[in-house]
Amino acid sequence: MRAIPGAMEITRIPAEDLAARQADLLAPDASVWAGTGWRPIIDEALAALAGHPVVVTAVRDHGAGLRLGVRPREAWTDEAYAVAGRVVDSARDRSRETCEACGAPGRPRIPGPGVRCDAHATER
Numbered sequence: 001m002r003a004i005p006g007a008m009e010i011t012r013i014p015a016e017d018l019a020a021r022q023a024d025l026l027a028p029d030a031s032v033w034a035g036t037g038w039r040p041i042i043d044e045a046l047a048a049l050a051g052h053p054v055v056v057t058a059v060r061d062h063g064a065g066l067r068l069g070v071r072p073r074e075a076w077t078d079e080a081y082a083v084a085g086r087v088v089d090s091a092r093d094r095s096r097e098t099c100e101a102c103g104a105p106g107r108p109r110i111p112g113p114g115v116r117c118d119a120h121a122t123e124r
Contacts, residue, residue: 008122008123009124010036010037010100010120010123010124011035011036011101012033012034012036013034013035013036013038013039013042013059014032015030018030018032018042018046022046024050025046025049025050025054025056026046026055026056027055027056027057029057030056030058030069031057031059031060032058032059032060033059033060033061034059034060034066035100036101036102036103037098037099037100037101037102037103037106038061038066038095038098038103040103041066041091041094041095041098042059042066042068042091045068045091048083048086048087049083052079052080052083053073053074053077053080054070054071054073054080054083054084055070055071055073056068056069056070057069057070061100061115063114064096064108064109064110065092065093065095065096065108065114065115066091066092066094067092068087068088068091068092070084070087070088095115096115097115099115099119099120100116100120101116101117101123102117102120104117105117106120109121
């Protein structure tokens with residue numbers, strides 16, 4: 001992506017913060033790159049996945065939304081697959097209308113930095 005002149009960087013969720021809270025769920029090499037505005041969505045998603053035989057491999061902004069990468073600890077069970085699918089889809093859908101920078105209602109900015117409210121429309 002090209003930088004937008006005058007654009008500011010949004011605050012990202014520290015990977016070590018998620019790892020400290022969800023060490024049993026987050027893969028040690030998980031890719032974490034998401035703004036703090038999506039923190040409630042991410043926390044809710046991780047809480048919904050806790051207790052299921054899955055590992056989260058990615059928590060990232062992807063296009064115009066949040067992408068959670070989830071894999072089974074061993075083989076997929078029908079229940080774990082269904083839960084993971086619902087959680088991943090719900091988090092993605094909610095993130096598409098939530099500003100990644102602040103958590104306010106937002107929309108995809110195309111071309112642009114992703115999902116932002118009007119106040120953060122130019123922040124990367």
